[in-house]
Amino acid sequence: MSNRRDLVSYQGHYAGSVSRFAAYAVDLAVTSAVFSLTLAVVSYAAKIVTGHDVNWNRSNIVVIVLFVGWQFVYFGYSWAVAGRTFGMALLGIRVVGADGSVVGPRRGVIRALVFPLSFLFFGLGFLGILVQREHRALHDLIAGTAVVYSWDARAARLRFLAREAELNPPPPSRSLTAKVAALP
Amino acid sequence: MVNPRDRLRSAGRRNPVEAIAQQVTERVVDLLVGALDVNELAARIDLNALLDSVDPNVILDRVNVDALLDRVNVDALLDRVDVDALLDRVDVKALLERVDVNDIVSQVDMDALVERTDLGAVIARSSGGMGTEALDALRSQAVGLDRWVDRWVQRLLRRKHHAPSAPATLLPTEAGL
Numbered sequence: 120m121s122n123r124r125d126l127v128s129y130q131g132h133y134a135g136s137v138s139r140f141a142a143y144a145v146d147l148a149v150t151s152a153v154f155s156l157t158l159a160v161v162s163y164a165a166k167i168v169t170g171h172d173v174n175w176n177r178s179n180i181v182v183i184v185l186f187v188g189w190q191f192v193y194f195g196y197s198w199a200v201a202g203r204t205f206g207m208a209l210l211g212i213r214v215v216g217a218d219g220s221v222v223g224p225r226r227g228v229i230r231a232l233v234f235p236l237s238f239l240f241f242g243l244g245f246l247g248i249l250v251q252r253e254h255r256a257l258h259d260l261i262a263g264t265a266v267v268y269s270w271d272a273r274a275a276r277l278r279f280l281a282r283e284a285e286l287n288p289p290p291p292s293r294s295l296t297a298k299v300a301a302l303p
Numbered sequence: 304m305v306n307p308r309d310r311l312r313s314a315g316r317r318n319p320v321e322a323i324a325q326q327v328t329e330r331v332v333d334l335l336v337g338a339l340d341v342n343e344l345a346a347r348i349d350l351n352a353l354l355d356s357v358d359p360n361v362i363l364d365r366v367n368v369d370a371l372l373d374r375v376n377v378d379a380l381l382d383r384v385d386v387d388a389l390l391d392r393v394d395v396k397a398l399l400e401r402v403d404v405n406d407i408v409s410q411v412d413m414d415a416l417v418e419r420t421d422l423g424a425v426i427a428r429s430s431g432g433m434g435t436e437a438l439d440a441l442r443s444q445a446v447g448l449d450r451w452v453d454r455w456v457q458r459l460l461r462r463k464h465h466a467p468s469a470p471a472t473l474l475p476t477e478a479g480l
Contacts, residue, residue, distance in 0.1 A: 131473035135449020138442075211442040219470030249456050252466035265470055270442050278439060280414055 131219075133254040134212040134266045140248075145206030150193050154186055191231055199227030203269070211270025217255075217263045230262035 158175050165173040175182050197204040202222045203213040214222045214230065222230070237244025237257045244257030255265050 129446055129450075132469045133467075135446070135453050137448035137452060138445040141445055209438070209441070210445055211438075215470060215473070217470065219472035249452070250460065253470075254453075267469060267473060268446065277413065278435065282436070 129268050130270065132268055134210075134268050135254060136248045138210045138212050138268070139254075139266055142204065142206035142210040142212055145209055146193070146204045147206075149205055150190055154189055158182075194234060195228050195231030197227075198222060198230050199224040202227070207266075211268055212266050213269040214264050215267055217253075217259075217265050219265075219267070222264055226262050226264055230258055230264050233258045233261045236261070 162173045162175065165171075177183075194204060197207075198214050199222075201208075201213075202215065207213055214227070216222055216226065247256045247260065248254050251260075253265055259265055
């Protein structure tokens with residue numbers, strides 16, 4: 120595996136499979152948690168109003184439709200407005216146009232609409248992230264998008280070097296503050 | 304310096320006729336010089352043509368510049384320079400416009416600067432924090448795993464040509480970091 124010092128130089132490059140799947144896992148966890156919390160709040164409110172317990176069955180078609188609709192809103196809005204979801208922001212990746220341009224609302228919504236297609240045939244559409252030369256999945260190819268690393272690598276590199284420097288301080292003679300203090 | 308009349312004077316000591324001739328000649332020369340308007344004569348000289356015929360390099364070759372500079376008192380010279388007046392005449396803005404600051408900055412080794420000076424500690428204290436550090440570590444690890452998986456896939460597919468690393472518009476800016 121590469122040295123961490125070299126890894127921070129990939130900003131703007133096509134994001135790889137691990138980052139993308141990790142981001143999706145985070146998004147799935149967040150959306151599921153928010154959805155479950157919302158259902159719990161709604162159930163509690165319904166119980167107060169009606170006096171009856173409301174139990175949501177996960178195999179209930181209404182719950183499934185609501186969950187899919189919520190997923191579409193979450194991903195579609197995030198990609199259209201910011202070009203990234205919460206999970207993507209955490210992993211430092213974002214959606215761009217195939218040429219690197221800003222993804223924009225139209226392509227963001229299209230991407231969210233065709234996103235389920237990649238799940239068909241046991242997730243065959245996601246295979247493109249592994250084998251396609253630009254790491255583009257089926258929904259990327261249809262929507263004309265790509266995913267790139269977008270975190271501030273330069274700042275991260277400086278922070279990394281700074282932490283190393285703090286752990287191993289420079290010799291006193293080369294200290295910048297000492298040189299500044301010695302100025303007339 | 305040789306006076307042309309010396310030869311006549313020495314000849315006059317030997318022969319009285321020559322002595323008379325010498326006195327006549329001196330008188331004529333004096334009258335002639337008195338009648339000459341030197342300024343008018345100088346005005347008729349084409350100085351540019353004269354200077355064109357002079358090779359400055361030949362003159363400079365014969366000048367001992369080191370010896371000349373040794374005789375110059377630079378401190379005294381600088382004491383006579385009004386630096387403030389000199390700087391007032393300098394258009395600093397125009398000067399800075401001619402300086403390629405980006406080129407200068409690009410020559411600075413930021414890594415070495417951060418590693419070898421207290422600047423690193425300053426950055427660590429101002430921008431550090433457990434959250435940022437954890438996020439940097441998470442992203443670095445993810446990128447490392449991405450590259451590792453990608454290398455194996457490329458090896459399995461036996462691809463020899465490198466794929467484009469980034470979208471075209473991102474290559475010269477972000478990807479070039």
